Structures are given as C-alpha cells and as structure tokens.
Amino acid sequence: MSERLVVIGADAAGMSAASQARRLKDRDALEIVAFERGGFSSYSACGIPYWVGGQVAERDELIARTPDEHRERDIDLRMRTEVTELDVPGKRVRARDLRSGEEYWTAYDKLVIATGARPVRPELPGIDAPGVHGVQTLDDGQALLDTLAATEGRRAVVVGAGYIGVEMAEALVQRGYRVTVVNRGQEPMSTLDPDMGRLVHEAMSGMGIEMVDDAEVTGIRTGDDKRVRAVATADAEYPADVVVLGIGVRPQTDLARAAGLPLGAQGGLLTDLSMRVRGHADIWAGGDCVEVRDLVAGNERHIALGTHANKHGQVIGSNVGGDYATFPGVVGTAVSKVCDLEIARTGLREKDARAAGLQYVTATIESTSRAGYFPGAALMTVKMLAERRTGRLLGVQIVGHEGAAKRVDVAAVALTARMTVEQLTALDLGYAPPFSPVWDPVLVAARKAVTAVRKAG
Amino acid sequence: MSERLVVIGADAAGMSAASQARRLKDRDALEIVAFERGGFSSYSACGIPYWVGGQVAERDELIARTPDEHRERDIDLRMRTEVTELDVPGKRVRARDLRSGEEYWTAYDKLVIATGARPVRPELPGIDAPGVHGVQTLDDGQALLDTLAATEGRRAVVVGAGYIGVEMAEALVQRGYRVTVVNRGQEPMSTLDPDMGRLVHEAMSGMGIEMVDDAEVTGIRTGDDKRVRAVATADAEYPADVVVLGIGVRPQTDLARAAGLPLGAQGGLLTDLSMRVRGHADIWAGGDCVEVRDLVAGNERHIALGTHANKHGQVIGSNVGGDYATFPGVVGTAVSKVCDLEIARTGLREKDARAAGLQYVTATIESTSRAGYFPGAALMTVKMLAERRTGRLLGVQIVGHEGAAKRVDVAAVALTARMTVEQLTALDLGYAPPFSPVWDPVLVAARKAVTAVRKAG
Numbered sequence: 001m002s003e004r005l006v007v008i009g010a011d012a013a014g015m016s017a018a019s020q021a022r023r024l025k026d027r028d029a030l031e032i033v034a035f036e037r038g039g040f041s042s043y044s045a046c047g048i049p050y051w052v053g054g055q056v057a058e059r060d061e062l063i064a065r066t067p068d069e070h071r072e073r074d075i076d077l078r079m080r081t082e083v084t085e086l087d088v089p090g091k092r093v094r095a096r097d098l099r100s101g102e103e104y105w106t107a108y109d110k111l112v113i114a115t116g117a118r119p120v121r122p123e124l125p126g127i128d129a130p131g132v133h134g135v136q137t138l139d140d141g142q143a144l145l146d147t148l149a150a151t152e153g154r155r156a157v158v159v160g161a162g163y164i165g166v167e168m169a170e171a172l173v174q175r176g177y178r179v180t181v182v183n184r185g186q187e188p189m190s191t192l193d194p195d196m197g198r199l200v201h202e203a204m205s206g207m208g209i210e211m212v213d214d215a216e217v218t219g220i221r222t223g224d225d226k227r228v229r230a231v232a233t234a235d236a237e238y239p240a241d242v243v244v245l246g247i248g249v250r251p252q253t254d255l256a257r258a259a260g261l262p263l264g265a266q267g268g269l270l271t272d273l274s275m276r277v278r279g280h281a282d283i284w285a286g287g288d289c290v291e292v293r294d295l296v297a298g299n300e301r302h303i304a305l306g307t308h309a310n311k312h313g314q315v316i317g318s319n320v321g322g323d324y325a326t327f328p329g330v331v332g333t334a335v336s337k338v339c340d341l342e343i344a345r346t347g348l349r350e351k352d353a354r355a356a357g358l359q360y361v362t363a364t365i366e367s368t369s370r371a372g373y374f375p376g377a378a379l380m381t382v383k384m385l386a387e388r389r390t391g392r393l394l395g396v397q398i399v400g401h402e403g404a405a406k407r408v409d410v411a412a413v414a415l416t417a418r419m420t421v422e423q424l425t426a427l428d429l430g431y432a433p434p435f436s437p438v439w440d441p442v443l444v445a446a447r448k449a450v451t452a453v454r455k456a457g
Numbered sequence: 458m459s460e461r462l463v464v465i466g467a468d469a470a471g472m473s474a475a476s477q478a479r480r481l482k483d484r485d486a487l488e489i490v491a492f493e494r495g496g497f498s499s500y501s502a503c504g505i506p507y508w509v510g511g512q513v514a515e516r517d518e519l520i521a522r523t524p525d526e527h528r529e530r531d532i533d534l535r536m537r538t539e540v541t542e543l544d545v546p547g548k549r550v551r552a553r554d555l556r557s558g559e560e561y562w563t564a565y566d567k568l569v570i571a572t573g574a575r576p577v578r579p580e581l582p583g584i585d586a587p588g589v590h591g592v593q594t595l596d597d598g599q600a601l602l603d604t605l606a607a608t609e610g611r612r613a614v615v616v617g618a619g620y621i622g623v624e625m626a627e628a629l630v631q632r633g634y635r636v637t638v639v640n641r642g643q644e645p646m647s648t649l650d651p652d653m654g655r656l657v658h659e660a661m662s663g664m665g666i667e668m669v670d671d672a673e674v675t676g677i678r679t680g681d682d683k684r685v686r687a688v689a690t691a692d693a694e695y696p697a698d699v700v701v702l703g704i705g706v707r708p709q710t711d712l713a714r715a716a717g718l719p720l721g722a723q724g725g726l727l728t729d730l731s732m733r734v735r736g737h738a739d740i741w742a743g744g745d746c747v748e749v750r751d752l753v754a755g756n757e758r759h760i761a762l763g764t765h766a767n768k769h770g771q772v773i774g775s776n777v778g779g780d781y782a783t784f785p786g787v788v789g790t791a792v793s794k795v796c797d798l799e800i801a802r803t804g805l806r807e808k809d810a811r812a813a814g815l816q817y818v819t820a821t822i823e824s825t826s827r828a829g830y831f832p833g834a835a836l837m838t839v840k841m842l843a844e845r846r847t848g849r850l851l852g853v854q855i856v857g858h859e860g861a862a863k864r865v866d867v868a869a870v871a872l873t874a875r876m877t878v879e880q881l882t883a884l885d886l887g888y889a890p891p892f893s894p895v896w897d898p899v900l901v902a903a904r905k906a907v908t909a910v911r912k913a914g
Contacts, residue, residue, distance in 0.1 A: 012895070047830060047890045061830035163889075306895050307888035328883050335887035344887055373504060373518035406860070406893070409867050409886045416884060417874030426785050427873060429866045430792035430801055431764035432620075433504045436863070438469070438763050 003030055005320055006093055006108035008083045008255070010036035011043065012306050013287025014114030015065065016313020017320060018075050024321025027074040033106060034075055035095050037082040040138045041067050046306050048141040049164070052148075053171030059138055086111075086259040091282070110282050110320050113256060113269065114313070117249035117288035117304045126220030131228035132243045135168060144244065153241030154178055157231040159217055161188030165246035166200070166338045169209050172244070173339065180210040180238045182231055187213055191334060192397050193349045195364070196383055199399040203341045212238070249304045251289045264291040266302040273326040275316045284320065286312025286327075293329030296347045296394060296415055297356040303330060331415040332395075335405040344408035347395025347415045348385060359388040361456050363448035367441035369403030371433035380404040382445040384411075384421065391420040391453040396442065403435075410442050421449040459488055462777055463550055463565035465540045465712070467493035468500065469763050470744025471571030472522065473770020474777065475532050481778025484531040490563060491532055492552050494539040497595045498524045503763050505598040506621070509605075510628030516595055543568075543716040548739070567739050567777050570713060570726060571770070574706035574745035574761045583677030588685035589700045592625060601701065610698030611635055614688040616674055618645030622703035623657070623795045626666050629701070630796065637667040637695045639688055644670055648791060649854050650806050652821070653840055656856040660798045669695070706761045708746045721748040723759040730783040732773045741777065743769025743784075750786030753804045753851060753872055754813040760787060788872040789852075792862040801865035804852025804872050805842060816845040818913050820905035824898035826860030828890035837861040839902040841868075841878065848877040848910040853899070860892075867899050878906040 005021055007014045018032050042065040050056045070077045078095070084103070085094040092107045119134045121127060131151070133144040156172040158165050161183035172179045181188065181204065187197030188204065188211060201211050212233070220243060221230040230237045251268035253261075262270045262278045268291035270278045275290075277283040287309035291300040311327055318325035333346040353360045363384045370377040380400025387394055396411035398404050414424055424446035431438060439447075462478060464471045475489050499522040507513045527534045535552070541560070542551040549564045576591045578584060588608070590601040613629040615622050618640035629636045638645065638661065644654030645661065645668060658668050669690070677700060678687040687694045708725035710718075719727045719735045725748035727735045732747075734740040744766035748757040768784055775782035790803040810817045820841045827834040837857025844851055853868035855861050871881055881903035888895060896904070 044828065044830070044890065044895070046888075046895075047828060050831060050890055055832050056830050305888065307886070307893075307897075310895050311883065326883075328880075330885045333885045333887050335889045335892050337889070337891050346885070346887075371501060371504060373501070373513050374507060375512050403863070405889075406863065406887055407866075409864075409884075409897075410870055412885050412887070413867055413870035413874070413876075416880075417870070417876065419870075419874065423785075423873075426768065426783075427866075428787045428790045428803070428869050429764070430790050430803075430863055430869070431503075431762065432792045432794070432862075433501065433507055434794050435792050436764075438501070438503075438767050440764075440866075 002028060003109040004107065005030055005032045005110045005112065006106060007032065007034035007112040007114060008093065009114035009116055009287070010034050010041040010077055011114065011116060011287065012309035013313040013316070014112060015042045015070060016310050017112045017114065017284070017286065017316035018070070019073065020314050020317020021321040022073050022075060024318070024323055030321070032075045034070070034077045035081045035083050035093070036077065036079050037098065038137055038139065039080060041065060041070060041077060041079070043138055044306060045136060048135050048138070049167035049171045051141055052135065052144055052168070053174040055174070059142065062138065083255060086255050088259050088261070088280070111284070112316055112320065113277070113283065113285040113289060114287045115252040115255060115289045118252045119245065119249050120247040121245060122217070122247065124217060124219050126222050126228065129220055129222045129226060129228045131241065132220055132245065134245050135164060136249065147242055148175060151241050155239050155241045156180070156244065157182060157238050157240040158244045158246055159231065160246035160248065161185065162190065162246060162248055163334065163336045166204070167336060168244045168246050169204065170338045173207065173209065180212060182212045182215050182217060182233060182238060184216045185213060189343060191345055192343070193383065196381070196397045196399055199381055200338070200341065200343060204338055207339050249288065251302055253289050256285070256289070264300045266291055268302040270300065273328065274319050275312055275327055276319070284316040286316050295329040295331050297352055299356070303332065305334065331412050333408060333412040335408060337405065340401055342400055342402070342405035344398040344405040345396070346408050346412045347393065349395060350385065353385060353394055358394065360385045360394055361388055361449065361452035363445055363452050365441065365445045365448055367444050368437055369400065370435060371437050374433045376402070378402050378404070380441055382441050384445040384449045386421045386449045386453050388453065388456050391422055391450065393419055393421055393424060396445070407440070407442055421446045421453060425450060459486060460566040461488040461490065461564065462567045462569065463563060464489065464491035464569040464571060465550065466571035466573055466744070467491050467498040467534055468571065468573060468744065469766035470770040470773070471569060472499045472527060473767050474569045474571065474741070474743065474773040475527070476530065477771050477774020478778040479530050479532060481775070481780055487778070489532045491527070491534045492538045492540050493534065493536050494555065495594055495596065496537060498522060498527060498534060498536070500595055501763060502593060505592050505595070506624035506628045508598055509592065509601055509625070510631035512631070516599065519595065540712060543712050545716050545718070545737070568741070569773055569777065570734070570740065570742040570746060571744045572709040572712060572746045575709045576702065576706050577704040578702060579674070579704065581674060581676050583679050583685065586677055586679045586683060586685045588698065589677055589702065591702050592621060593706065604699055605632060608698050612696050612698045613637070613701065614639060614695050614697040615701045615703055616688065617703035617705065618642065619647065619703060619705055620791065620793045623661070624793060625701045625703050626661065627795045630664065630666065637669060639669045639672050639674055639690060639695060641673045642670060646800060648802055649800070650840065653838070653854045653856055656838055657795070657798065657800060661795055664796055706745065708759055710746050713742070713746070721757045723748055725759040727757065730785065731776050732769055732784055733776070741773040743773050752786040752788050754809055756813070760789065762791065788869050790865060790869040792865060794862065797858055799855070799857055799859070799862035801855040801862040802853070803865050803869045804850065806852060807842065810842060810851055815851065817842045817851055818845055818906065818909035820902055820909050822898065822902045822905055824901050825894055826857065827892060828894050831890045833859070835859050835861070837898055839898050841902040841906045843878040843906045843910050845910065845913050848879055848907065850876055850878055850881060853902070864897070864899055878903045878910060882907060
C-alpha cells in the first residue's frame with residue numbers, strides 16, 4: 001500500500017528529504033510530490049554573491065540538481081506552484097499553479113515543510129524602485145546582474161553588513177564598483193562581538209569600501225526616471241546607481257502559522273530531535289523555516305544556512321523513509337570572507353552569554369596562520385570566551401587572512417564535546433611550518449583563556 | 458632558600474620548561490642551569506626542509522630564542538656542553554665542555570631531561586662519505602646547503618619517504634634537483650595506510666620525482682674522490698650527487714638508560730601525566746626523548762614532533778615552578794606537504810587498530826576543499842576508520858591539495874572527545890562556498906563510515 005509524501009519547497013532541505021526518502025523507499029512504497037513556488041530546485045543560494053562577483057561564471061553551476069533530475073528519480077516535482085493553504089486535520093495542501101492559475105488540493109500521508117526564509121525588506125520610501133535588489137534567489141541574482149549590465153554608473157550601496165552584506169560588497173568591488181556599506185549596527189558583522197567587528201570595519205575600509213556604521217536607512221531617493229539615485233539615512237545621503245539589500249532573513253512560516261503549527265520566538269517552526277514538528281506525528285520541517293537548538297546556550301534560534309538545511313533534509317528523509325536519524329542542534333558556526341579577509345565565529349558572543357545567564361571571561365590573541373618564518377604567514381586575531389569557574393569553552397571568533405576561517409572548526413567540535421579551555425590547550429592539532437605555528441592560534445587563545453579563568457576565580 | 462633546576466637539552470622541550478619555570482619563580486627562588494651539546498637553542502628543526510628549499514632565506518629565522526636571550530631571562534645556558542653522566546642517587550650530572558674538554562659535576566634539586574632524538578643512520582658501506590647528509594640539526598642543514606653549493610651535479614637521492622623524506626624531496630626539487638626517493642616501505646608515508654600512501658606515490662611521481670618503493674638500501678657507492686656517486690639497493694643503483702637520509706629518529710636516551718630510568722618499548726622515557734619520569738619525584742622528561750600516551754590505542758608511542766615538545770615543556774615548567782599542569786596524551790595527528798600535495802593523518806591506521814585488538818570498518822571518499830563550483834576547489838581523498846559495533850571514530854587520513862591537511866584537526870578533536878562517526882555527521886562545521894562544500898569532506902566520510910558500521914553489524 002503506497003503512501004504519499006508531500007514536500008513544500010524544493011531547495012536544500014526539501015529535496016534532500018525527498019531524495020533520501022526515495023533512496024529508502026521506491027515509488028511503489030512511497031509517492032513523492034514536491035511543490036516549488038520558484039523556477040529552480042536544489043541550488044546554492046550561498047553561491048549567489050560569487051556569481052554576481054564573476055568568480056562563478058554561470059548561474060547553472062549553482063544548481064546541484066535540476067527539476068528534471070529529481071523527476072528522473074521518481075519525484076513528482078511541480079515547479080512554479082505555490083502551496084497556499086495547509087489543512088492539517090484534513091491532511092491535505094492546496095496548491096496554485098502560478099502560470100495557469102489553477103488551484104487544487106493534494107492529500108498527504110506525510111508532509112515536509114521546507115518553505116525557507118524571506119529577506120527582510122523594510123517599508124521605506126523608494127524601496128521598490130528599479131535598481132534596488134535583494135539577493136536571495138537565483139531570480140534575484142539574475143535581476144541584479146541585468147541591472148549591473150544596464151547601468152553606467154559605478155556607485156553601489158549595500159544596506160546591511162552581515163554575511164550577505166559583506167559578501168555582496170566583495171562581489172561589487174570585483175565588478176569594479178565604488179561600494180558603500182550602510183549598517184545600523186555599531187560595527188559590521190553583528191554576529192561577532194563589536195571589538196571583532198571593528199577589525200572587519202578596518203579591513204574593509206582598507207580595501208576602499210566606505211563603511212558607514214550606526215546608520216539607519218530612512219529612504220531610497222530616486223530620480224526623474226524613478227530609478228534609484230541614493231540611499232538616505234538620518235544624517236546623510238549616499239549616491240547609488242544600484243542598491244543591494246542584505247539585511248537578513250526571517251523564517252517563511254505564514255503557511256505554518258495559519259495552520260496553527262508551533263512557532264518559536266523568532267518565528268521559525270519548532271521541531272523535535274527527529275525534525276518532526278512538535279505535536280504533529282506526520283509533519284516534518286527543516287531548513288531556513290525552522291528554529292534549531294543551540295547546544296551552547298540551550299535555547300532555540302533561527303539560523304538560515306545551507307549546511308544545516310542539507311542536514312535537516314537528510315534526517316527528515318531518513319525518518320520519513322522508515323529509517324532513523326536525529327539532528328542534535330548547532331553550535332552557531334559561520335564563516336565568510338570579504339576579498340582576502342576571512343571571518344569566522346562559533347558559539348556565544350558576549351551578549352549571548354549574558355542573555356543565557358552565563359558568567360564568562362574573554363581572551364584575545366594575535367597569531368599567524370603558518371610558522372612565523374614561513375612565506376605567506378598571515379596574521380589572525382582569535383577571541384575566545386570561556387565560562388567562569390568551570391572554564392567551559394563558550395565561543396570563538398576569528399578575523400584574519402588565508403587559513404583563518406576554517407580554524408573555527410576546532411572550536412566547533414570542542415563546543416559540541418563541551419570541552420574546557422584547559423582541555424583545548426592539550427589538543428593534538430596538525431603542526432608543520434606551512435600549516436601552523438608550533439602552537440596553533442586556537443591553542444594560544446585557549447592558553448590565555450585558561451589564565452583568565454583562573455584569575456577570575 | 459634557592460633550589461637548582463638542571464635542564465639537559467636546550468631545544469623546544471627543555472627551554473620551554475626552563476622559561477615557564479622562570480616565569481613562575483625568579484632567580485632568588487630557583488637557579489636554572491641548562492646544558493646544550495650543540496650550538497643552537499630553541500630552534501625549529503621542522504623548518505629545516507624549507508630553509509634548504511629556499512623558502513626560508515636565513516638560518517636564524519628558524520631560531521625562536523638565542524642563548525643570549527635565554528641568559529637575559531636568568532637562565533644559565535651552557536652551550537657546546539654535553540652531559541655525559543647522570544647520577545640519580547647523588548642528584549647530580551657530569552658535563553663536558555666540548556671546546557675546552559673540561560669536565561665537572563653539577564648538583565640538582567630538580568632535573569629536566571630533554572635530550573631529543575637522534576636520526577637513524579644505518580650501518581652501510583659509504584654511509585659516512587662526503588655528500589651524505591642527515592637533516593636533524595641546524596648544523597646538518599648548513600652542511601647540506603654547503604654541499605649543494607659546492608656540487609655541480611643535480612641528482613639527489615633521498616633515503617626514506619616519511620615526513621622528513623618527502624619534505625626534503627620537495628626542498629631538493631625547489632633547488633632544481635632531479636630527485637629519487639628510495640623507500641623500503643610498500644608505499645611512501647608509512648604513517649598512512651598503503652592505499653593512501655599510494656596516492657602520495659602517484660602525486661609525487663606526477664611531480665617528476667622518481668619514487669622507488671619496497672627497496673632496501675644496501676650501500677652508498679663512492680667515486681675515486683671518496684664522494685658519493687650512487688645509492689645501491691639489492692636490485693639497482695641510483696646515481697646521486699647528494700644523498701639525504703630521512704629514515705626517522707629514535708629517542709636519545711643513552712644517558713637515561715645508563716642511569717636506570719624507565720624506558721618504553723620504543724626506547725623513550727616513560728613519564729606520568731605531569732611529565733615526571735615514572736618513579737622519580739624530582740626528574741621530568743619531555744620532547745623527542747619520551748614516549749607519549751596514545752589516547753586512541755591506549756598504549757605508549759614515540760612521536761618526535763615540535764608541537765608536542767613545546768607542550769611538554771610548558772607542562773614541565775609549570776610543575777617545576779610549583780604550579781600544576783598535565784599532558785594527557787596525543788591522538789597521533791601529523792600534517793605535511795610535498796609541493797602542492799597536502800598529507801594529514803590522525804588516530805589509528807588499519808594496522809594500529811588490529812594491533813590494539815579493535816575491529817573496524819573503513820570509508821574512503823573524494824570531495825573538494827571548496828564548493829565544487831568555486832574557483833580553486835581542489836580534490837581531496839579522506840579515509841576514515843570507525844570501530845565496529847560502537848561506531849567510535851578511530852582515525853582519519855587525508856591526501857589532497859590546498860585546504861586538505863588542516864581539516865584533520867576536526868578529527869583530532871573528535872578523537873580526543875571519543876565521538877562516534879554518527880556524532881560527526883551532525884557537526885556544525887564552517888560552511889561558505891570559498892571554504893567548503895555544503896557537506897564538509899570530513900562529514901561526507903563520516904556519513905559513509907556510518908553506513909559501513911551499520912552494514913558490519
């Protein structure tokens with residue numbers, strides 16, 4: 001007797017779930033129907049800045065699996081089809097074909113919600129003017145590239161200085177634009193503590209990018225042709241031939257909210273460890289529309305990141321397919337780069353630790369990516385947080401150059417294992433002059449953190 | 458009342474210990490006398506291949522702290538002075554000034570043995586001929602450079618294909634030599650399993666290095682001028698204008714053995730967790746002359762590596778200085794490179810697992826250092842060992858290109874935390890297209906290892 005699995009959203013989480021379920025159950029045992037509002041499946045949104053910047057030549061390189069490739073695996077993938085209503089008691093979804101306008105109900109035995117996130121788009125005068133672009137989907141990326149090709153001026157303003165903002169600043173620099181980044185935070189990269197964000201500010205300024213912090217955008221000024229001319233803040237105006245919005249994203253959960261599914265404080269769906277929506281035996285959710293457990297702080301958070309979405313999909317597909325898997329949670333690792341600057345973080349910032357009721361010490365050090373005498377040794381700054389008394393590692397932030405970012409992985413594993421900074425100092429990390437100083441920078445930070453923990457008593 | 462600390466050996470372990478002890482106790486509380494047979498203190502032996510290869514221009518760049526810099530810190534460092542006898546019951550050492558020939562006894566309250574390792578130098582006809590070089594000390598490196606400068610021929614043979622051997626092969630390639638590596642193992646890099654060593658063989662062959670495996674050197678052939686002409690094996694002769702011996706090292710423990718101190722199966726001193734020589738309250742030992750606890754296999758091993766020596770010194774200095782620290786052990790991490798090939802390993806090889814009585818499964822995967830579509834994405838092969846039944850991670854080996862080697866650190870931390878491969882699959886590692894595919898290669902290997910564990914039952 002065949003069951004039907006319905007998947008809403010055909011990007012990383014949804015299609016990983018569908019593919020994994022298909023691996024475990026063939027078409028006779030499980031029918032899979034997937035609905036996707038957009039025109040693309042299984043693509044790397046994280047790669048869009050590099051496509052816009054020109055390092056990735058073709059849009060299609062960002063597509064891991066096309067709709068037809070999914071269909072070849074017996075997944076009935078319906079593109080440009082939006083799910084408009086979820087009837088939980090009736091176990092069915094209503095979909096609308098965006099081309100024909102046709103609407104119809106589809107029953108499910110099992111449901112996967114993978115509706116992703118939507119970019120924050122503040123209600124500002126001029127926000128919808130031609131030349132103002134988000135960069136969340138491939139369609140967004142194409143629209144931006146079209147604007148760049150059609151625009152003579154070479155002034156760009158990026159609104160927001162988080163991951164998307166700084167990566168788009170790099171992309172526009174690569175395209176030859178004079179770039180201004182307008183950011184309402186104290187420093188760029190608010191996922192870092194301000195002292196580490198300051199290093200990003202300085203490095204980006206050094207690249208010729210105009211960095212405007214502590215600035216709330218009040219409107220987009222347009223010309224007689226209705227196209228964007230400038231970005232206005234309370235204090236100033238920044239001329240712009242093109243504006244990119246990189247203000248962040250929120251979980252896309254209108255459908256789930258309307259259906260009465262449980263949402264967290266940040267608006268994401270709440271799931272159990274098997275990624276099943278809490279209280280609902282037949283509904284799973286994953287990717288950018290859920291909140292995940294923060295293993296360090298012990299609460300739920302919304303983190304939109306392709307690597308989590310893929311893991312969620314894998315777990316969901318295993319469970320839907322009759323196998324068993326769980327997603328234990330995250331420690332909050334993220335890496336990024338702006339030209340040759342590498343930025344990484346994992347665990348808690350100072351304000352996260354305070355919010356969690358934790359007392360902590362910090363240690364910040366400078367070291368090099370390779371032995372100091374080895375050609376190409378590049379400076380990096382490592383900041384470490386450790387809990388007072390116990391010495392438990394709470395977080396690490398790194399700003400530096402080549403070889404800096406992925407060093408955060410050591411801390412990510414140590415956080416997962418709930419290690420103390422004293423334990424970190426003894427870690428047997430890879431050492432050879434081309435790869436590391438004899439004390440890896442993470443260990444140098446750990447040694448200083450040990451001292452800080454002891455001093456704090 | 459002042460105590461006297463005597464340190465034998467003034468490289469990483471000895472002088473780290475002395476420096477840390479000095480930080481904790483000033484000269485009025487602790488007199489520190491250090492003896493060094495050679496002409497240099499606190500230098501990076503690991504950097505010698507890069508000095509010979511020309512990437513490091515000056516010998517002195519490899520010296521972290523000169524004898525005079527140590528003396529400025531109130532350490533009475535006596536260079537070119539060899540300790541020839543250790544009188545444990547009498548708590549004294551006999552030293553000989555190698556320049557004057559003068560011998561004298563020095564009493565100690567506390568003793569640190571940091572005598573290092575000596576290169577294996579097989580008893581072969583011609584082994585002492587001009588043009589045959591070891592590369593363990595700065596003096597060795599200078600002698601080799603002098604030979605290279607004075608020799609017209611451009612044929613080099615490296616005997617041994619471990620870390621020193623492959624790094625010296627790179628150095629000689631950099632210097633414009635035609636290089637042959639003669640190795641008695643089945644494949645180069647016997648610290649890897651042969652299937653992974655094969656990848657090193659292939660890559661080095663691709664660089665134009667002649668790789669001769671399974672070959673025992675029977676002698677060094679010399680010419681009428683007594684200089685080296687070729688390296689002979691049972692089957693062949695390899696023309697050589699210069700020969701570099703990179704066969705490995707053994708603990709330098711003649712002094713300790715003569716004094717009746719406890720040695721392990723591989724000839725290294727045995728210590729407790731505080732790096733105190735077992736059964737001796739006032740004697741510590743660290744660096745290349747000791748055996749260390751292997752946290753995965755649960756036995757003792759000799760591993761000569763600067764990063765361990767520095768940690769040992771730090772721990773010893775803390776304990777000698779009246780503070781407290783321990784060295785819990787190692788997981789066997791090592792990284793190296795040959796031109797653009799990166800090689801890394803941690804934990805157990807297949808034969809180590811068998812020797813430890815562990816049943817295991819393996820998983821080998823190919824992946825890339827960056828998202829597949831990102832420029833510069835480089836292939837790497839990751840092999841993972843996991844214990845049968847429990848799924849506990851036992852070891853990881855990586856052979857690849859840029860961004861491959863330091864990924865082994867994730868596995869090193871996971872081994873320390875005794876994680877299972879299932880736990881690995883959920884690790885929150887840094888993801889962004891310039892740094893990693895959406896599934897980090899280590900996680901891809903872990904996923905395959907999970908499957909292998911389940912299949913093995």
